[in-house]
Structure formats: C-alpha cells, structure tokens
Amino acid sequence: MKKLINAPEDVLVESLRGVSLAHPELAVDLENHVITRATPKDQGKVAVLSGGGSGHEPLHGGFVGLGMLDAAVAGEVFTSPTPDKVQVATKAVDRGAGVLHIVKNYTGDVLNFEMAAELASMEGIEVGTVVVDDDVAVQDSLYTAGRRGVGLTVLLEKLVGAAAEEGRDLASVVELAKRINGQGRSMGMALTSCTVPAAGKPTFDLPDDQMEIGIGIHGEPGRHREPLAPASEIARQLVEPILADLDAAGPAIVMLNGMGATPLIELYLMYAEVAALLEKGGVQIARNLVGNYITSLDMAGCSVTVLKADDELLRLWDAPVNTPGLRWGA
Amino acid sequence: MKKLINAPEDVLVESLRGVSLAHPELAVDLENHVITRATPKDQGKVAVLSGGGSGHEPLHGGFVGLGMLDAAVAGEVFTSPTPDKVQVATKAVDRGAGVLHIVKNYTGDVLNFEMAAELASMEGIEVGTVVVDDDVAVQDSLYTAGRRGVGLTVLLEKLVGAAAEEGRDLASVVELAKRINGQGRSMGMALTSCTVPAAGKPTFDLPDDQMEIGIGIHGEPGRHREPLAPASEIARQLVEPILADLDAAGPAIVMLNGMGATPLIELYLMYAEVAALLEKGGVQIARNLVGNYITSLDMAGCSVTVLKADDELLRLWDAPVNTPGLRWGA
Amino acid sequence: MTDTIDTGTLTAWITRFRDAVTEKREWLTELDSAIGDADHGANMARGMAAVADKLGGVAPGTVDELLKGVGMTLVSSVGGASGPLYGTFFLRMGMTAGTVTELDATALAAALRAGLDGIVARGKAEAGDKTMFDAMAPAVDALDAAIAGGASMADAARTAAEAASAGRDATLPLVARKGRASYLGERSTGHLDPGAASTAILFETLATTIAERT
Amino acid sequence: MTDTIDTGTLTAWITRFRDAVTEKREWLTELDSAIGDADHGANMARGMAAVADKLGGVAPGTVDELLKGVGMTLVSSVGGASGPLYGTFFLRMGMTAGTVTELDATALAAALRAGLDGIVARGKAEAGDKTMFDAMAPAVDALDAAIAGGASMADAARTAAEAASAGRDATLPLVARKGRASYLGERSTGHLDPGAASTAILFETLATTIAERT
C-alpha cells in the first residue's frame, strides 16, 4: 500500500487536523470528527448537515460553508459516523429552525442517522432527513438495500444549502431535497480498485485489460466486469442506463466526477464524450461540474450524474457558495 | 495502461474539447491548443500568458480567467508547445501593453518560448519573460539545465495575474514575477510513476516499498530513491531542503500540491505534517493551498511550495480570481 | 453449582470475543473486501477495543449495566451497518436480562432472542438475505431447542456455536439481499457474509467461555 | 557522374529518416523514459510525419527551400527540446546551402557544420554534456576529415554515420549536464542519450541514402 499516511488508524484525525490548519474559516472538532462553519449562519435558518464514511473527499467536509453545508460528520474510512457524533453536530448547528440530515442510502448510514435523529428529537431538535439514492447501477427492489447514494449528493448539498440560506423552513427544504433526489441519477465505473488504509491492499483485483461498470463509492466491485474500452464506449455504458431510467430531456445540471486518482485531463476528455451522448438524448446541459467531488480514496475511474433542472434549481445553483470544494459568487 | 481516453494521439485535443464544453467563460482554439478568456481584459493592460506540455492540469488552462492568466498554450503531453502556437496566443491576448510569458525552466520550454518571443517582437508585440525555477531538488549549477519550474508557477500566475489586472506596466509586472521567483522554492516526491499515454506504460518502475524524492512534474525519476516512509518522514524530506535553501522565516504562502492521483484525504494529512515542520522553522503560513494544482498525469505523490510573502504579495493573493482551477472573491 | 452465567463470565465472553475478532480481523476484512467495503474487521476490532477499554478495571455490576454498556459503546464507536446492529443486539440483551447479577440458561436464551429481535427490528433482515441474521437466528433457535430438551448451558451454547458456524457457511452460495453485498447481485454468491462470520465468532466464544466457567 | 547530392536524394534522406524514427519510436521513447520524460520517440515521429505530409507530392525546389521547410515544420510540430534543436539544424543547413539544386561533398559538409553550429547556438551544449551534440559533432568532424582526405561523398557519409553511432554509444557512461537528464545527476549514467540516438539514425539514413543514389 502506497499512501501519504502515518498509521492507518490515525488517517481520519490527522487528515482533519490538516483541514483545520488549512481552513481558518472552518471549525474542526477533532474529537467528534465534525466540521462546521467558524461563523454559524443566522438564528432562525434551517441548518444543513451531512456525513458518512471518510474517503470521499472533498465530500462532505469540503462542502461546509456559506450556501452549502453547516456541518459535516466524518466517519472512519468508508464507515458511517456513529449516532452520538451526528447528534453532537446536529446540536451544534441547530439555529432553532431544525436541521436537515442528508444521508446517502447505505444500511450503515441509514441506521446510524436514524439513531441520531432519535437522539436529537429526544433533545427537542427538529430533524428532517433526505436519503439520497441516485445510483442506477443498483436495481431498486426488494432484493437489494435499494439504490446507493452517490454523485447526486454533491448537487443536492449545493442546492439545498442555497435554499436553506434563503430562509426557507424545514418542511420546504426537506421537500426540495426529496424532489431533487427524485429527478437525479448517477452511474459510475472504475479502472482500478481503491485501497482502504486499514485493509492495506486493494479491495478487489482488476486485471490490466478489465474495468468495473456500476461501482459504488466504497470500493464495492461493480455490477459487471467488462473489457477495458475507449472513453467513448465507457461514456455510452454510463449514459445509457441513466437515460433509460430518467426522462432527462430538457435542461439539466451534469457532473462528470473523478473517483480520486483520475487526473483532470482524462475527466475533461470524458466530459466531452458524455456531453455529446447526453445532447443526443435530448438533455440540454445548463450547468456542469467536472472534477473530483465525491471520490473513493485512490480509485481511478469516473461517474456521471444528471439532474433535471428548472428555473428554481438553476437559480439555487447560481447562488453564492463559499466552501473549500465549491466556490462561486463569494 | 488504464486511462479514460480514446487514442493516445488524440488526448490533448479531445481533452481541450471537454474544457471548451464545460467552460463557456473560456474560448478554446482547438487547432492551436490555446485557451483564452471569452471576454478579454481591457485594452491597455498587460496580458499574462503561460503554457507548456500538457498533463499538469489544472495548470495552465484551468488558470485562465479574471485575475490570473489571459492565455494558456498547451503542448502535447509533457512536450512544450511550439513557437508558432505561442505566437498565435501572444497576438490574441495582447491589449497593447505587452505580454508576459511565464515559462517553466525546461530546455524545451525555454527554447520554444524564446523562438516565440522572437516571432512576437518581429510583429511589434512587446514580450517580457519570466523563467520559473523553484525546484530545490535540482542543483542550480553549470552541470545541470538549472532548476526546474514546478509548484511556484501556480502561485506566480495568481499573483502576477492580479498585478496585471491592476494595470501595472510590463516592466513592473516582469520585475514582480522575477521577485516572486527569487523567493519561492518547491520540492516534490512520488509514490508511483505516471504513465504517458503515447508511451503506454509507466515511465519508471518503483517497487512497492520505495519512493522517489526530488521528482519533477514530467515523470522524471527523482534525485534519489528511498524506502517508503510515514507521512511525517516524507514531510521532513520535503521541507528540509527548502528551508536549507531559502531563509523562509516570516510570513509565507504555502502550497501542498498533489501530483494527480493522490486523494485529498492524504493531501490534508500531509499538509498538517508540513505545516508543523514549517512553523518549527519559523515560517508563518499566512495563506495556503491544498489540492491538485500542478500535476504529473496519474502520478501519486505530492510537492511542497513555500513563497516568502509580504503585504504586497498577500494583497495580490487576496485579489479576486475567477478561473476553473482557482476562484475567490468573484 | 447452579447452571448460570454471571457478570464475571459475561465479561470474560466479551473479552474473548474482543480477542477473537482482533485476531481474525484480517480475515473478516478480506471477506468484506470480496462483497463489501473492506472494513468489517477494522470495525469490529475498533468497537471491541473500545468496549474493552470501557470495561477495563471496572468491577462488573449488574448484567443489564454490563451489556447495555457494551451496546452503547459499540453504537458510538463502530459506525457502519454492524455498529447499530451489534449495538442494538447487546442493548436489547441487557434490557431483557434486567438488573440481575447472573442468568440461568432460560434467561440467557431469552436475552439472546431479544438481541436477535433487535437486529431484525433495525435491519429488517430475513432468513437467506445473507447477513449476520443467517448465523444468529439458527444459533438462537438451537440454543432454545437444546435448553427446552434439558441440555446444560454449556452443551446448549456449544450447539448454538455449531449452528452459528453452519449458518455462516450456508451464506456462501446465497445472493445478498441486504447490506452492501446486495449491490453485487449475482456476483455476491460464492462468498461468506462477513457479519455472519463475526456472529459465528460471537457464539463460538460464548460456548468456550461457558465451558471454561470456574 | 559528379559526386553530388540533389534535392531528390535529400528528400529521400528525409523520408528515410522519417521511416526510421517511426520504426524506432518505441526504442527512442524507452531511452527517454530512463532519463527523461518518455516522449522523444513520439516527438520525432510526430515531427517527421508532419514533414512528410508537407513534402508529399510537392516537387522539391531548391535545397534551401527544401531544408528550411523541413526545419520550419519541425519547429512548429515537435515542441520540447528536440523541436527547436532539430528545427534549427535544418534551418541553418538550408540557409548555408543556398538556392541551389544540388550540393557537392564540401557544400554538404559546410551545411551540416552550420546545422551543428545552430544547435550549439540554441542549446549551448558542449562535448560530454550527454546530448545529441555528442553524436553530431563527431559525425560532422569525421565527414570533414574524410572529405579533406579525398574520400567520396558516400564513403565520407558512411564514416560520419559510424562516428555518430560511436558518439551515441559513448554517451552511455556520461553524467548529463544539459536537458532533462541533467536533473538526475549521477543517476543519468548507464543510459544512452535519446537525442544522440536519433542523431545517429539521422546520419545512418544519410549514409544509406547517399550510397543508394541513382
């Protein structure tokens, strides 16, 4: 295992220490693994909190700041944070208007955030929850844990963060979050496995001439393995399942996301392929993001997210955001 | 070779096509591999141009925009652009006040930009040049091509871009650029080699328990090979040569840069180590950047850049910048 | 001597479980690499280390205090799916055991059954979903049956351990329908479920501890 | 028959050089991987393909037109260090040759000498710096000496080719002092210089082409 780390068990806290040193505009609670804004938002506004296992950086800690999250709770690598820590963060950011929990749909995340919400309500804090499940690689049926939450989480955090900043109430923010979740889909692929520090070796073996299609963001192998293909063919394998699942004709926000070890030169190349296919499918890309936003440690690969947009979503998208990972208009 | 590409010889143009689709605020000349701002700066201001081989993204194309570059000229992967293309870009962005060429110190870049400056002056365009050579891994002596230009290029492009935006004349911008070059130093390391698409396999072999110290940004092996070490020890091997070469006590701008395949979780962890060592060395980190800013394709590793700062530099640093790769205050 | 398990022995069980998951940590993670996210060994080792830290040196009070402490510590130190599930297991065990200092065979069986029900209440797993349930349900059933048949606590626990490890092995061909492994669909067959594997360890250590009671 | 080389033969040389660097592309890149940035083969192949594209079908005019065209095309299609250096080489060769349609041995030697001087003017390389200079300077020297000694153009070119390849081989133990390889310091020894390797090909193809003149 080749990583810039000390001991595997210290990765999370030592990395958070770096975040704390690099970003005076954030407050980092090293004991509870919670990142909040150094300057909280105004009293009376809904707070937006997300969290999950670490290893997806900049998600979620890199999205704390004006116009996006109020708090991010970091679990160990690929392991949901525990309810008590989510509860600490929820309490810390509640400004009297309730807290939205943005949860990615994984059994661990769902269970821990459920318990956290129970703890919060025992303390009289109103919590609303959206469970993001946008991954079309997984059949949403009785025979799975449901679709995973992947790339859409980034777009949702941005949009919902903007809505909360406007002063909307919790019910309306929750409704918006669920609407966004309903009209966004993602699909990802990997060229290589990632290596979990504590495991010390790649999660799966992938021969030099193979790739995984339909991966998650935790080094889970994909739905199927395919011979390595050119970017144009990979783009097709990502875009088709999305368009088969979502009537995406019309304006959309599109993200071409890297899994952590894929450089920008490749991501832009992939974006050109993906954009061409989407436009053929009737999608008008109104806004886009190209880069490493929701990663899987040192995995090489990419994912595509398509969110159907309307004037409201585009206005929320364009609203100022000032976080380490996403910044404009501020 | 596992990459998100089609044919190796098309990587540059296809990637630029993606940049063009993703960034309506940029104008991309696909024939000459030149990226400029869609809206040029005001007449009478010095234009700032940089360029070099591709494979270092976001450098340079991702730094075109308000407050930073006016043009970036992209060569083939790891190959300096040719004089004619630099000349096309120089002409395109000259607003009557001359053009600064920011050149990284490699024989190829220096020779091609030299010829380009000759061509430009034949057409009556005033060109000033700064050759960035900040890499302390290389002895600056008669026995080398001199120090390489590496991480400092990012900081220099930001600062000089801000100065040009203020309306300073070419001589003063050149002088500032040279001053910045004089007081900044970098040092890098690799955990893995990168793979040049046209070569199809890693540039160098690095056993699982070894790392390269003192690498460049083109897959050149480092000055020496060392047993793989913890982050704290790696930080020491990067910081010590910088502090041995530069009296860096006092305020500084510091960048902890990833080489392309190293995820943020590791970069922040390294930043904590580096920051601690620098502070022990009397450096007060006034501003910082942590992320992948000047990369070497899919190389895993990192570099440290330290630039001694003063009030003027910090003011220029804080000035608005609005580029795909660096954005604040705008 | 009456056939009971007291807080001291329960503590010994917990300690032995900690030792075993720590020792088998790599194996559990390897199982989780194949069909999950390569952290089950780390999760269990981290959680049980936190539990041992908390127990360390403190005289065990009542059974519910002990087991609820274990559950709370797991909930707040593991995360992932297994944290709330194993946490709930011990919390419910403790609640059902009540403020006593020892359990007889029937009370132990009832506590374990309550723990299992807690896992189902949280995770909604059914038989054949390829989860820890598939090791735990047969174990608890076997324990009940053995005790109903008049077996000693030690024999009943041994039977339960065997049922748990058979249940673990039976997860091999299953297609997962819960947890991360379910994302793999058909590709999840041919691998043991990591949670079923840790559950088999849980019952194996229980049997050994009871057998070695002093 | 007078002992000259005309534009047709010069074109054949250029074409043969293109074929050879294209064929040896992988090897040149491998040499550059060891002490550079793994692109010398791609650079030379790309540049000479562009040159061939430009020459294709066009009747060769004067020697200076031909060689300056080659030089300009290399300058504007290669990039890197080798682009301006090989580009300058051909530009200077053409300027020195002048508006003629053929060169005798002395004129050829003068043109090559001017090309070499151009490379030095741009790149400041000295003997032993481990660059293309270390193959080219011995080759040009050998050609001069052979011609001064009354050798035929073909024999002189063959001698030059042998000197170039000896010069290339002599770069093996050198510590690089110019170009990317210089960053490696002592680690640059034990490898051939890629530019010296392509220069040896340049003189080898010249010798073969002159020998096969019709």
Ligand SMILES: Nc1ncnc2c1ncn2[C@@H]1O[C@H](COP(=O)(O)OP(=O)(O)O)[C@@H](O)[C@H]1O
């Ligand atoms: N809904 C569920 N009900 C019961 N057990 C489950 C459920 N989901 C997952 N598990 C168990 O949890 C185990 C995985 O635990 P662990 O790897 O620690 O957490 P995570 O899956 O969050 O990484 C699985 O092997 C399975 O036995």
Ligand SMILES: Nc1ncnc2c1ncn2[C@@H]1O[C@H](COP(=O)(O)OP(=O)(O)O)[C@@H](O)[C@H]1O
């Ligand atoms: N200053 C110089 N003078 C002469 N030749 C040089 C000089 N610098 C580099 N070279 C030659 O250029 C070759 C490298 O060319 P190439 O790989 O195409 O360009 P780059 O080094 O820019 O990647 C070296 O092997 C060497 O022979």
Ligand SMILES: [Mg+2]
């Ligand atoms: Mg996990």
Ligand SMILES: [Mg+2]
């Ligand atoms: Mg090069």
Ligand SMILES: [Mg+2]
């Ligand atoms: Mg797991």
Ligand SMILES: [Mg+2]
């Ligand atoms: Mg090279």
